[in-house]
Amino acid sequence: MSVCVNPHIAPERRLDVVLVAAAALVDADGRVLIAERPQGKAMAGLWEFPGGKVEPGEIPEAALARELAEELGIEVAPACFTPLSFASHSYDDFHLLMPLYLAYRWEGAVRALHHADLAWARPRDLARYPMPPADAPLLAALRDRLGA
Numbered sequence: 001m002s003v004c005v006n007p008h009i010a011p012e013r014r015l016d017v018v019l020v021a022a023a024a025l026v027d028a029d030g031r032v033l034i035a036e037r038p039q040g041k042a043m044a045g046l047w048e049f050p051g052g053k054v055e056p057g058e059i060p061e062a063a064l065a066r067e068l069a070e071e072l073g074i075e076v077a078p079a080c081f082t083p084l085s086f087a088s089h090s091y092d093d094f095h096l097l098m099p100l101y102l103a104y105r106w107e108g109a110v111r112a113l114h115h116a117d118l119a120w121a122r123p124r125d126l127a128r129y130p131m132p133p134a135d136a137p138l139l140a141a142l143r144d145r146l147g148a
């Protein structure tokens with residue numbers, strides 16, 4: 001039997017699982033929106049996919065629509081989120097389970113209401129931005145789906 005190695009998970013530890021829904025908004029040129037986490041929050045200065053924690057009783061798509069309204073000032077219909085992939089990553093104090101959805105349609109212009117900055121990046125350029133460690137495996141899925 002081959003040995004499987006996944007440095008992202010710590011199965012020997014008991015960690016609370018935190019469900020976070022995140023979106024890759026894709027513009028007409030195939031670029032993806034990323035957002036810089038603000039000072040004062042964990043992982044400040046790293047670039048992430050907008051989104052946030054799913055609250056008890058919420059489905060992930062509704063949580064994501066709520067978070068994008070709060071964070072970016074846009075309206076996205078929950079039915080417009082297409083599942084792309086997900087991150088499963090053990091941090092020191094919790095285990096992140098984060099579905100990443102694609103979205104091509106929204107109402108309004110994005111604004112950095114919570115973030116330090118916003119950037120539209122080509123999928124091949126995403127790796128140049130420092131991102132949370134959980135996000136690294138998602139970049140290949142974006143390149144595969146969207147092209148370079």
Ligand SMILES: Nc1nc2c([nH]c(=O)n2[C@H]2C[C@H](O)[C@@H](COP(=O)(O)OP(=O)(O)OP(=O)(O)O)O2)c(=O)[nH]1
Pocket residue numbers: 020021022041042043047048049050051052053067096098132133134135
């Ligand atoms: N939104 C988002 N969170 C990510 C990404 N990668 C990653 O490790 N995370 C982590 C950071 C946080 O520990 C957690 C989600 O946090 P968040 O700060 O977006 O949560 P939230 O919007 O609900 O904000 P808050 O209630 O904590 O203030 O997931 C990502 O690409 N996008």
Ligand SMILES: [Mg+2]
Pocket residue numbers: 050051052053067071
């Ligand atoms: Mg957030």
